[in-house]
Amino acid sequence: MNAVSQAELLRSLPPARRYARALSGSQAAGDALVAAALREGLPDLPAKLALYAGVTRIAPPPAPGPGANLTARQRQLLLLTALEELVIADAATVVGVPRDVAETELDAAREALRSAAATEILVIEDEPIIAMDVRQLVEACGHRVVGVAATEAQAVALAKAKRPGLILADVNLGAGGDGITAVNRIQREVEVPVIFVTAYPERLLTAEQVEPAFVISKPFEPLALAIATYQAVSSTVPIG
Incomplete structure (x- = not known):
């Protein structure tokens, strides 16, 4: 022990x-x-x-x-x-x-x-440059981005319309709302895995509420995003 x-x-x-x-x-x-x-x-x-x-x-x-x-x-x-x-x-x-x-x-x-399973991804990010970088990274991993949402309302609407296989979400959307709230609203209607990409991981690791399976801290390395998307798409839940 x-x-x-x-x-x-x-x-x-x-x-x-x-x-x-x-x-x-x-x-x-x-x-x-x-x-x-x-x-x-x-x-x-x-x-x-x-x-x-x-x-x-x-x-x-x-x-x-x-x-x-x-x-x-x-x-x-x-x-x-x-x-x-x-x-x-x-x-x-x-x-x-x-x-x-x-x-x-x-x-x-x-x-x-490089030969991992690909999926369709919705990106929730209010900063255009960061959204573009994330898009390029996930497309380089073989995935397809079906939409980029800068606000909570856009994210919910796109998720309903596109039914993505994975969501990459920022936490702080500035004036556009809150990424956590957007994901909670989406998951009431669409069952989809989520990766939070955030400079504030402590907001998601409190053990006081339902928490996401995948959290990446900004700034992130491309490999970190690649393995997180792989795990989110291919993981099963054998216990719990």
Whole structure:
């Protein structure tokens, strides 16, 4: 059992929950993974790495199906390095492989992303330059952008009309409203996975409300967006 303090574990819970939900595909499934990891006991590592490792150890493998062209280890390494921003040595420790093996797996995973399942995406972003950058990035990943909404009202109308397979949403839409509210309104009528791309991730990691499965912090790396879109499109929810 890891002897880290309760305070250290509490500080490390938000990133561990974010990783678990990105790995499993939903808030409920991710939180169930974190809870199970805590019950089973954590490895003897620093608190943050211990939680990541505990979740990784008990996470079920991805179900076969469309887009499932990455192994479980490859998904884990991509999420840990691209979304959680761990250095490769720490990511290798978390998944329990030597660093050179992790580097080889990551190279293979990045190549596999190029042939990942594509979908139609709605972008909710009020800044035109950022919206253009996001559009270019997701199209480079093989997806098709079916609309760009700058306001809450536009987002709801486009989602109803286009029925996208994925939504990429900013949180703060300025005078145009709130991205979280827009997504909540959309999901009352359209069942669709959502990735929030935001400079304010703490607004979505409070454990006080329904939270998204995928959160990317601005500024983001293209690879982080690529793996998040892959996970959102291909993830299943095996527990929860």
